């Protein structure tokens with residue numbers, strides 16, 4: 001039976017980043033990934049446009065995952081508006097002494113960079129396509145069984161196997177699940193004209209709409225509504241989609257044309273307060289899944305990965321109770337604050353009660369008017385939530 005220091009179950013965006021960082025730190029790592037390399041159905045590396053914040057860009061760069069050829073569209077300004085509401089918030093990176101807040105990267109392109117990096121990294125064994133089927137925890141190791149019957153052993157098992165994590169459930173890690181009854185539809189469009197480097201978020205009573213800069217002057221659209229409405233929207237003819245987008249976003253960009261292919265995602269919240277069990281830790285969506293309204297899911301998961309990499313450094317036994325406790329303790333404040341903030345935002349802007357909507361409008365206005373508040377919002381949105389890891393600060 002092959003022996004490893006760490007077994008990573010789930011080689012999606014977060015699991016692959018964690019595996020690379022752990023191997024770079026000298027651990028012998030096995031990565032088990034169910035989807036075949038570069039398969040069209042790889043669920044993590046799809047056409048989603050991810051807003052990757054400044055802290056995450058530092059982490060990716062530290063792990064060697066930001067090569068020059070990876071297309072990234074810097075976000076220099078964020079404009080937040082609300083249909084029929086009082087609040088407008090315009091955040092400019094230069095006002096916060098930053099060149100940009102973050103960058104938009106297509107998940108598939110980042111995934112391809114990771115797929116190139118994994119086999120090139122010494123210390124990593126890729127088991128792909130392979131599915132973690134079961135595992136048993138013994139005193140000083142975890143014994144993992146793959147779908148084809150192969151057995152491997154590791155001192156720590158990391159579950160990065162997504163929202164419905166089999167690792168989390170089998171390890172008995174408690175987690176609360178909430179279905180928002182909403183879905184996100186994504187596609188890209190060409191606007192008549194759009195200033196470079198600006199990301200828009202528009203809150204409507206039906207749900208938020210984000211427009212994110214993409215190459216060649218296009219914009220990536222994330223359109224959120226009740227799941228039944230998104231089911232219907234997926235079947236609209238292109239001209240109807242464009243007409244509805246014009247109405248929902250308003251005239252400020254002079255209209256849209258040539259929409260690309262659409263994809264839909266059901267939206268849930270998964271909250272795990274204590275993402276560890278004996279010789280097991282869960283990270284990324286396997287621990288906490290958040291509504292995309294604040295573009296935080298991958299960023300939060302990448303901070304999990306960075307924190308785990310740093311916590312394991314110098315620990316003789318990567319799966320010891322002390323190491324895992326230290327990891328869980330250091331991640332609690334960020335995970336709690338990010339999940340709570342995102343959930344509040346997701347609910348506040350779709351609450352039908354006029355009072356709540358009025359409050360949400362005032363909230364935006366207050367953020368814009370009070371520099372301290374907006375600075376705090378910006379710092380968190382950029383991913384610098386305490387305790388900030390060395391990787392997130394930009395130190396390798």
Ligand SMILES: Cc1cc2nc3c(=O)[nH]c(=O)nc-3n(C[C@H](O)[C@H](O)[C@H](O)COP(=O)(O)OP(=O)(O)OC[C@H]3O[C@@H](n4cnc5c(N)ncnc54)[C@H](O)[C@@H]3O)c2cc1C
Nearest residue numbers: 010012013014034044051132161162284285295297298299
């Ligand atoms: C519409 C939309 C827009 C978003 N926009 C943003 C954004 O702008 N910014 C941001 O930060 N986040 C965003 N997110 C969130 C982000 O996409 C996720 O948080 C991120 O992809 C989670 O990555 P993960 O690796 O944790 O999980 P996943 O992507 O779910 O990957 C899990 C992996 O585990 C594998 N797996 C599962 N079970 C097993 C098993 N038993 N054995 C082996 N392998 C297994 C799967 O094949 C998969 O590769 C968005 C999400 C949506 C839906």
